[in-house]
Amino acid sequence: xxxxxxxxxxxxxxxxxxxxxxxxxxxxxxxxxxxxxxxxxxxxxxxxxxxxxxxxxxxxxxxxxxxxxxxxxxxxxxxxxxxxxxxxxxxxxxxxxxxxxxxxxxxxxxxxxxxxxxxxxxxxxxxxxxxxxxxxxxxxxxxxxxxxxxxxxxxxxxxxxxxxxxxxxxxxxxxxxxxxxxxxxxxxxxxxxxxxxxxxxxxxxxxxxxxxxxxxxxxx
Numbered sequence: 001x002x003x004x005x006x007x008x009x010x011x012x013x014x015x016x017x018x019x020x021x022x023x024x025x026x027x028x029x030x031x032x033x034x035x036x037x038x039x040x041x042x043x044x045x046x047x048x049x050x051x052x053x054x055x056x057x058x059x060x061x062x063x064x065x066x067x068x069x070x071x072x073x074x075x076x077x078x079x080x081x082x083x084x085x086x087x088x089x090x091x092x093x094x095x096x097x098x099x100x101x102x103x104x105x106x107x108x109x110x111x112x113x114x115x116x117x118x119x120x121x122x123x124x125x126x127x128x129x130x131x132x133x134x135x136x137x138x139x140x141x142x143x144x145x146x147x148x149x150x151x152x153x154x155x156x157x158x159x160x161x162x163x164x165x166x167x168x169x170x171x172x173x174x175x176x177x178x179x180x181x182x183x184x185x186x187x188x189x190x191x192x193x194x195x196x197x198x199x200x201x202x203x204x205x206x207x208x209x210x211x212x213x214x215x216x217x218x219x220x
Contacts, residue, residue, distance in 0.1 A: 034060040035089035048085060048092045061090035069171070070102040077107025077164070085179040097179055101172045103128070103164035110185055111161045117181030119154040119174050121162070123147060126170025132160035159186060192220030 034056050035048035051060065063083050070079025083098040085091045097117070101109055103126065121130070123146045131143030132154050145165070146152055154160040164170040190202065196217050203210040 032056055032060075032090065033093040035085050035092040048089075050092065051089070056090075061088070063088045066098075066100050069169075070100065072102050072104040072107055072169075076110055077104035078102060078109045078162075080109065084181075091179050093179070095177055095179055097176045097181055099174045099176070101162065101174065103162070103170040103172075105164060105167050105169065107164045107170075109162040110187060111159050112183055112185040113157055113159055114154075114176060114178075114181040114183055115157060117176035117178035118156040119160070119176050119181075120151060121146075121154070121172050121174040122151045123149065124171040124173060126164055126168060127166040128170055128172065129163040129165045130154075130161065132158045134158065187216075188220055191216040 032053050033048070034051035034053075036051040037049070066081065066083065068081075070081050072079050079102045081100040081102075083091075083100075085097070091097065101121075103109070125148060127148075128146045129143065130146055130152050131141060134140040134142065135158065144150075144152060162172065190197065191213070199210050199213040199217060202208070202213045202217075206213070
């Protein structure tokens, strides 16, 4: 009887581990799977059609222009250049992507989450205040000031941000372990949803005056 129970527990744990593993990008089943828009004679894998491996060329795995600064003349003073499977087809099924983030003086990459990826960020120029908040109920705020050459990790699914606290422009590069990590900017999602969330609900949820919520909804 004990052996039977032990076996069932083992099977249950293995099933749980498998379900958790499948929540992330699956490992590729071939050397390459270059994304292709033409489905004829292609194989559908992981969200993109795969180019015939015998027809792949070097340019399928190349992106040029990451050295070009993004335009930070916007309300938050930052610009994110995303290198994912949509602009670099050779990334398909590899479970990786890259971003370049430019920050104007006192610019920020506002609080957001990546639902499908952890992020590792390194500062190339400038000084950034970065941080993330752990899940309920602790909601611990973990923060650090980063200088050129420093590296920081943001765990998957946690709210995080970067803020340029310097007087000059800043630049960072970040890698994410998904070809499509996704991004949800908290303020935009809550106050800029389409259609809008009921302002009475948001006023109570955030303990704000309803007029403040309506102002924020109009703003976003």
